[in-house]
Amino acid sequence: MTDLLENMAYQFLFESDEEDEISYKLNHRRPRIIRQRMNWLAIYDQTDFIRRFRLSKDHIELILQKIEEKLVPNTERNHAIPPIIQLQVFIKFAATGSFLLSVADFFGISKTSAERIVSNVSLAISELHKEFIKFPSENQDILQNKVSNFNLSGFIHVIGAIDCIHVRIQSYGGDDGELFRNRKGFFSINVQAVVNSSLQILDWVAHWPGATHDATIFDNSRFKSRFESGEFGNGVLLGDSGYPSLPFLLTPLQNPQTPSEILYNEAQIRTRSMVERCFGLLGRMFPVLTLGSRFRSPQKTLQVITACAVLYNLSRETIAVTHDDIDKYNNFDRDLHENLVQNERQYIIENYFQNLI
Template identity: 65%
Template sequence: MDASILAYILNDDSDDEFDNIHQLPHRRPRIIRKRINWYYIYDNIDFQRRFRLLKHHVLMVLERIERKISYRTKNNEPIPPLIQILVTLRFVATGSFFICVADFCGISKQSAQSIVHKVLIAIAEESKDFIKFPCETNDLLRMQLENFNLSGFIRVIGAIDCFHVRIRSYGGEDAEIYRNRKGFFSINVQAIVNSRLELLDLVARWPGSTHDVTIFDNSRIKSRFESGEFENGLLLGDSGYACMPYLLTPLQNVNTPSEILYNESQIRTRTMVERCFGILGKMFPILTTGSRFWTPTRTMTLITACGVLYNISRLSTTRDVISNERLL
């Protein structure tokens, strides 16, 4: 090729590739942030206000799930399991965006998103040890006595009710089954609570349009009561449930003093489940402000994990722990 022609081609300004070379996107520089371990910065009170659990509760969670969330990498230093747990606790305690949680702990948004999903699964898998019905006779008698001392209702093990966890629409053909009677999308969660406001049973897999009775009829706990596993133990429910030998509801038309006394005692005892829902919602606002996950499975995992964390927070005695009610 002639040298003059080659020079003309190389100096030709009409080539778009060379004209727009200054407009090509450049990779943004990677910013390495300092990871902050708030466990060693706050005292027990300030730590609980921000992460909802006391420090020794966090260590308990760490001991149980550390093996599941630990990982190794050849490129850089991995995020320690303790910081992973704090990121997850901050996420459920604020209901904020992943980027806000990431900035709070000094990690990237992508890392925060991956960590939250992984840690929530690990915590939810511990539900079999932290959310369970007592089966021993002595435990059943103790719970019945505690409920009797509360408002004079005999043989009561716990109170049952449902609450709605707000979600975003998942789209698709089945999107509307998640719209509840109040008009927003949700998952209907069934819970049974004892006098200590501990969760004894949690069912978080039904769309918001499902009736409370349908959830109970298809739950494992109903078959356990019908088989006599809990002896003479009773559940208390609101008027939305059908009255059964093991599930007592308020009387609709009261005429005698005995019926009035029954309703008063039944309602006073049943309020423990409402109190539990109130504390649970304030403790983990993500359950009330709404989950932004795109799949039902992740939202159900979130609800179960919050139930486990809630029961862990109830393990402490009032002598050495400031109660969640006062902190919230």
């Protein structure tokens, strides 16, 4: 009987405390605190700003001009966060890969505001991908691309190098969760990129789960169809051994025997390294791609990935090609065909690299 009375008393006290806590929360809401919003663009000089945001002030202002209308607060309330600070919030998040709470404190805003800003700004920047990530289509642009790539290691007809990078994510769960687990065991988005000698991204495909093979992404890409239609003439891509050997996609030989085959492999690997160098720079510039995002929605993750690629391309400058470079390239190219053949790799080995020995 005594135990029963003690249990009843304990339950009464517990429920009473819980009701008091709920009543306190309802009647004592935390006041809204408006902290000073930090516009670091106006505080830091150019050097300190680049160290913290990876981009120059001119780049920030250029992007702001293109997306400002989409970031203007649609509210009549005071203390709305201006677009210039919103843009800095997203870039700081991408450039550090930090928690949203840390980024929010850095700018004097709430975590909720930071999360909303990252989503809105990443969407606005990702929509600029057609302007900043584009493959050369004019003959003169294609030629300049070939010449700049040729200057790396003397590989003829190369428009770009292709490869994939795994962007680490948090598992989304659900029935399709395991589709994002890659062969290395962690969850990721498998992103395909084509890169030139300036380490600029020419093509960007970011919507495949991590379990998808690189060759599968290429087989289903619009980019492959453009090559199959002969849009780029005798232009070729360089890929690693994970891709099939095609007339327009040249891969390394597995067992080179002759001097010309060895020379082909060496030039192929050195030229193809530009895509790996690009991934390295991209990951260091925006660690959010390597440390792993914590978004619960694939759509938000893809927005951030593409937005980072747009900002990265904005920071890269095209390598200038001189008339002497073009003349030198044409001297090597004049005796080669203008259209691809069935076994393009063997043709280049026998008719180009063999003549270099």
